[in-house]
Amino acid sequence: MGNTDKFLSIRNLNVEYTSGGDVIYAVNGLSLDLERGKSLGLVGETGAGKTTVAKAILRVLPTPPAGIKGGEIFLDGEDILKKPEDKMLDIRGRRISMIFQDPMTALNPTMKIGDQIAEIVRLHSDDSPHEVKHRAMDMLNRVGIMADRFNDYPYQLSGGMKQRVIIAMALVFRPELLLADEPTTALDVTIQAQVLEIIRHFKQKFNSSMILITHDLGIVAENCDTVAVIYAGQIVEYGSLEDVFDRPSHPYTVGLFHSLPGFAVGEARLHPIGGSLPDPRVHAAGCSFYPRCPRAADGCAAGEVPNRELSPGHFCRCLCPEV
């Protein structure tokens, strides 16, 4: 297959968690496509299921309580959900890497940062100890950390530098797919700008594909080719950056834009979305956004909501989209 345009394809993914007798429906029939070398912004609020999707792709969901209840995840045409665990070890860190939100918890506090990068190199290659160290140092250098910090422990680094170490670990094998889960949320804006530039640089250099998980629409605007808006475990709108930013169609997407203080400068009042996320323990029929939707109509509460293609490549899961 090689260079198919659908490099990553998620079909009808369902993930549930069990918690004290309750079933939490985290991801509900989610489908997504990503082309090679492109960046997809996965946007949504806390609890929408963004991180669960990323962890499902990497197959690192804690099972139990989590369980993948259905669906397929094709990487280059192969369903990785069907692969045995030992094959996944070759994929993780080599073909797919993840950058986590919180650099403080993603690093081992008792291990030198250089050794943490070297550990990954050792795990996935037959390099000699000398080569391993050289490669780790080189990678540190590339993310802008001087080689003399090799023997530092995480507590000796600032938040921005820790996130650079995480990026170095994620990129050392030039992954084909990079999952970046809120990579700059814990950082200040000037540091965020530095870190995003490093990610952009390497992504381009290695022609990696990326899923960038964020709640910041500005970061999506500057870093992504396509956008998927996720609500209650479903993609409610999907399209090119221009489709979604110039012609937002799902009422939830529209609501997100209108909630932003920077959207209409000079307007005294913001226009928030009323209410809050639905109870994830209830597997309701119909549209999950219906109780909060300003456009809700009679048919919305019951039955399947179709995923309509409004224009080529621009999808919206809504009975009455704004056009």
Added chain:
Amino acid sequence: MSAVIEVKNLKKHFDVPGGVLHAVDGVSFKVEQGTTIGIVGESGCGKSTLGRTIIHLEESTDGEMFFRGEDVTRLKRRDLKKFRERVQMIFQDPYASLNPRMTIEEIVQEPLWLSGRYPKAQLDEAVAKLMDRTGVEERLRRSYPHELDGGRRQRVGIARALALDPDFIVCDEPVSALDVSIQAQILNLLMDIQASDGLTLMFITHDLSVVRHISDAIGVMYLGQMVEMGSAEALFNRPLHPYTKALLSAVPSIDIHNPGRRVVLKGELTSPINPGPGCRFRSRCPHADRRCKENQQLAEVGEGYFVACDRLSEINDQDNAVRNHRGKERGTKI
């Protein structure tokens, strides 16, 4: 003169291993009745310490503070209690700042009965009124903080802050932990209350679009010092200090057709421990030269507009020249 709060050359230093941490280092400003001052800056710049020092959660090291013209720099126990009825604080993490063992009713009621202003019989009604004003549903009276979502918890924090009808509230990152749709609800609530009560607010945040929306005036802090201060509109439309320029340009824009010109700063915030003389931004400033080793004073460069950079006109001429040059390259007029 109707300044509610005025601080002059306020300092808060902490003794730490290795020296003295200059968290707030000579900050002066005043806030007029019914307006909002936004304080922005990155983690570690001293903005929270500034807020905490003003409401006497920290004791100031040096400088003066005035509340409605009255010197409140040093307060005796009794005066402090009175002062705290007039000034309040709303915290970033409404979960950590609400007692988990108290019900919502008890939390909102506590300041009322501590003040001794309300007879027991009226407490119930006062609580109901506060909950109604802040949009906390009556059915949540007997709930505990952990049963509420982040937005509702922050509404409870606001109800508690409003209980004694204060003049001045310090809001320390009150919406930073919330999702945008909930954040918008809370910002609207704060602005509504301000409009109806004539409240004076100090709004501390690292989120520049939020601060622009809510503030009349804005102060930009860097390593304990104010580097630029003035009206929100002027500061966003025409930032002057190199740090403010970089900070504003670093915010990702949702305008996909007009990406701004980004100044990516090198390095990170340097240490506020024993900072030494000279401009504290110079290690990251793209314009720095040896003249920046001199101390920079916050100087008035326009009416009510202050910047701490001696080389301001020179730097801005350079920036404009670069912009004009680039404009010509692209063949666009500026």
